[in-house]
Amino acid sequence: MDDLIVLPIEVGFAALLRRLLLLPIWPSHVSSRFPSQAIWRTLLPRVERFKPQGIWQDNLWSGATACRLERCLRVPRWVRSHNIEFRYMNRQRQLARGLGERFRLWMTCIGLERYELANLRSARCVFDISMDDLAYWKQRGVSEGKWLPPIVTVPPRNEKVEPTFRLSPGSALYVGNLHTPNNVQGLMWLLTEVWPRVRVLNPTAEVTIAGSNPHPDLISAAASCPGVTIVPNPAEVWPLYWQAKVLINPIKAGSGVNIKTIEMLQVGCHLISTPTGVGGLPQSVKELVHLADTPEAFAQTLDQALRGTLPEARRPPDVAQMCFRPEAIAGLVTTLRQQSAPNQ
Incomplete structure (x- = not known):
């Protein structure tokens, strides 16, 4: 597991202040996931030694980190899109029931649409979980996108194991x-x-x-x-x-x-x-x-x-x-092979 690097999401007053100061550049959820300079000094050399042929950005919130790696390493960046986040977060903010939750979601929504569109447009390819969202982003100028369904793994059914909660029959x-x-x-x-x-x-x-x-x-x-x-x-x-x-x-x-x-x-x-x-x-x-x-x-x-x-x-x-079986990702593997940077 030497190649696994876990980046902490910092909390506390100093972290909140940093997120507020960076709001003109990045939405709150993005800046909270961007490593400090101290972490970057050790992170970048390790990634360079790994010699990746591309960067997989698995959600919007890791976008600032993924984009910096893309620039430093000069390799393509692919994005996994799970939502039209600016719409989703704005709707969550409207439905929120507590003042603290509304404030947190309000911070998340500042500049989110602008950032999300720019992040997806600059990606080599966007792999969207939703066929409807993919059509929307193509209308907004995302030139290359593909539908990538989520994979669901169903565990084997074991009739011998007693469930921890039993539903009423026919419910x-x-x-x-x-x-x-x-x-x-x-x-x-x-x-x-x-x-x-x-x-x-x-x-x-x-x-x-x-x-x-x-x-x-x-x-x-x-x-x-x-x-x-x-x-x-x-x-x-x-x-x-x-x-x-x-x-x-x-x-x-x-x-x-x-x-x-x-x-x-x-x-x-x-x-x-x-x-x-x-x-x-x-x-x-x-x-x-x-x-x-x-x-x-x-x-x-x-x-x-x-x-x-x-x-x-x-x-x-x-x-x-x-x-939604694992075989559904065959097209993803083909695309990544075609678009990856050459072995260094």
Whole structure:
């Protein structure tokens, strides 16, 4: 592991002051991940000895570091784009519920659109997680971009292992983090607008909401909804997936692709989602999902799925497995070989 270099994200008053001073140049999330001069003095010689043929920038926030390495080493830089970050972060800021969180996201958004566009335009190639986002960036002047799907690895199912939490038979399930503003918004919509309608149609219906660090507002709302169970910080999610009769994704705001949607598509049961939940995916994959965007439609579709009367999706489920297997990165390997700098 001699070639692994971990760069710390500094915190504290001095780090905050540095980020504020650099706001005219870089967004806050970018400057917080840029190494100090002391670190650069040891970092650059080590990277030079490694003699890379290119720089892989795995997200926007590492952009300043990746660009400096690109200039110093005179090798191509490729970017993995996960979101239209300036849109995503601005939406998170609008949905944030606390003053501290709003301030943090406000700092993140300053100069973000300008920086993001410049960073992607200057890359040798952009590999986008979302087909929709890729089309958007091409309209904004990103000359070379390719769709690179995320890879989902499904662990083997072990019937002998007892799950740490057992779902009620025939229940619905949502899995995802329970604290980011867009997820909280979607789940609050589910609990206040959709779920009461489901219970009118089916008074015994049950749904489990599992994920990390549930927001207090979400816990409070769930406590007042009959048939709703919150499972905070589950150790594993796949044992939960395999117990569910129906999977749901009520997200109403987002960008890139929703990784949880891709995970849920591997399970093989009914998946009900808002259109936002399938954003950026190929049409052949979207056709595996039952889409509903109003409380009435979502409730009716969920009720039918729980009762076993919902028709199957229009395409065979193995379409989802084929799109997100490791073999999907073959095109990436070819492109990197073609664009890499010569061996030094």
